[in-house]
Amino acid sequence: TAKRHGRNQHQRFRPALDVAGDHQLALVNALRSALATGTQLELFYQSQHRIDNGELVGFEALLRWRHPELGMVSPADFIPLAERHGLMVSLGRWVIEQAVGQLASWRRAGMPAVPVWVNISALQLIQGDLEAQLAACLTEFKVAPRLLGLELTESVLLDERAGDIYPRLAVLQERGHQIAIDDFGTGYSSLSYLKRLPVDKLKLDRAFVRSLPEDQADASIVAAVLAMAEGLGLEVVAEGVEEKAQLEYLASHGCPIVQGFMFSRPLPATEVEAAWLAPPGAPPGAPPASATLS
Ligand code: C2E
Numbered sequence: 001t002a003k004r005h006g007r008n009q010h011q012r013f014r015p016a017l018d019v020a021g022d023h024q025l026a027l028v029n030a031l032r033s034a035l036a037t038g039t040q041l042e043l044f045y046q047s048q049h050r051i052d053n054g055e056l057v058g059f060e061a062l063l064r065w066r067h068p069e070l071g072m073v074s075p076a077d078f079i080p081l082a083e084r085h086g087l088m089v090s091l092g093r094w095v096i097e098q099a100v101g102q103l104a105s106w107r108r109a110g111m112p113a114v115p116v117w118v119n120i121s122a123l124q125l126i127q128g129d130l131e132a133q134l135a136a137c138l139t140e141f142k143v144a145p146r147l148l149g150l151e152l153t154e155s156v157l158l159d160e161r162a163g164d165i166y167p168r169l170a171v172l173q174e175r176g177h178q179i180a181i182d183d184f185g186t187g188y189s190s191l192s193y194l195k196r197l198p199v200d201k202l203k204l205d206r207a208f209v210r211s212l213p214e215d216q217a218d219a220s221i222v223a224a225v226l227a228m229a230e231g232l233g234l235e236v237v238a239e240g241v242e243e244k245a246q247l248e249y250l251a252s253h254g255c256p257i258v259q260g261f262m263f264s265r266p267l268p269a270t271e272v273e274a275a276w277l278a279p280p281g282a283p284p285g286a287p288p289a290s291a292t293l294s
């Protein structure tokens with residue numbers, strides 16, 4: 001059932017809406033006011049698990065927009081819109097503040113002390129002062145940088161407008177942030193950059209996981225990425241794990257961490273607390289029985 005809910009979670013724009021300039025503009029204005037009030041925006045959180053024992057190891061924060069008429073609008077639709085219309089830096093700041101505020105309140109509530117990962121747009125590195133913003137926000141909420149992971153896509157890492165990304169990531173890592181390359185395998189990057197970039201994790205794109213284990217090409221790519229990552233000391237997170245057969249293939253090829261509807265859909269913070277706040281006496285971070293390999 002998780003799968004069914006997940007697929008129907010968002011309202012994709014009808015193609016007609018997508019091309020019509022008037023509607024685009026109306027939507028941009030609606031997003032601008034949603035950002036100003038914050039009331040239609042919400043972060044959902046999707047759990048990440050160690051593959052061998054199901055242990056909770058983190059959450060990815062995923063932005064949601066509840067449009068009054070369109071319903072839940074997909075970030076795949078409105079993030080590009082925000083980027084094109086100069087809203088991305090503010091939107092990114094909102095995401096960071098929400099995530100860090102949530103971390104602080106989860107610490108106080110006694111939630112498992114696992115990192116929350118936020119997605120970072122290239123524009124936040126190009127136009128926004130990401131480093132200063134992160135430092136100010138973490139100080140304000142008294143949250144340790146090791147609890148805030150940063151997900152950057154290959155295209156972000158290769159965007160020359162962000163300057164030399166290497167020292168910037170090194171500074172963030174030095175402060176304690178963990179850094180992941182998101183959607184790994186879908187970009188145009190050469191493998192040599194993996195050797196020198198200061199990153200901690202590779203997130204294997206859902207596209208490679210989807211047809212495991214039947215698709216021979218995907219199976220080969222996944223096995224190769226896992227072997228390479230191990231050699232480089234990078235931890236792999238497989239995205240979009242929905243089925244037991246996928247999980248078994250990943251486990252047998254040494255994938256350490258998984259994320260996907262098989263374990264949990266992205267959920268509102270209150271539902272995350274309901275699932276993971278340990279009742280008195282229970283050990284924190286125990287996996288739900290449904291989410292283990294055995
Ligand atoms: P992403 O960072 O690669 O996030 C993973 C996407 O896969 C999420 O889609 C998640 O809901 C979906 N997903 C997770 N497990 C499964 C599964 O088992 N099956 C299937 N079919 N899908 C699964 P979502 O939430 O729609 O987000 C789409 C993209 O929007 C994200 O891809 C990310 O690139 C972007 N995004 C979301 N939130 C933010 C944000 O706060 N800032 C920025 N810059 N981008 C964001």
Ligand code: MG
Pocket residue numbers: 060119151182
């Ligand atoms: Mg991501």
Ligand code: MG
Pocket residue numbers: 182183203205239
């Ligand atoms: Mg991803």
Ligand code: MG
Pocket residue numbers: 183
């Ligand atoms: Mg993706």
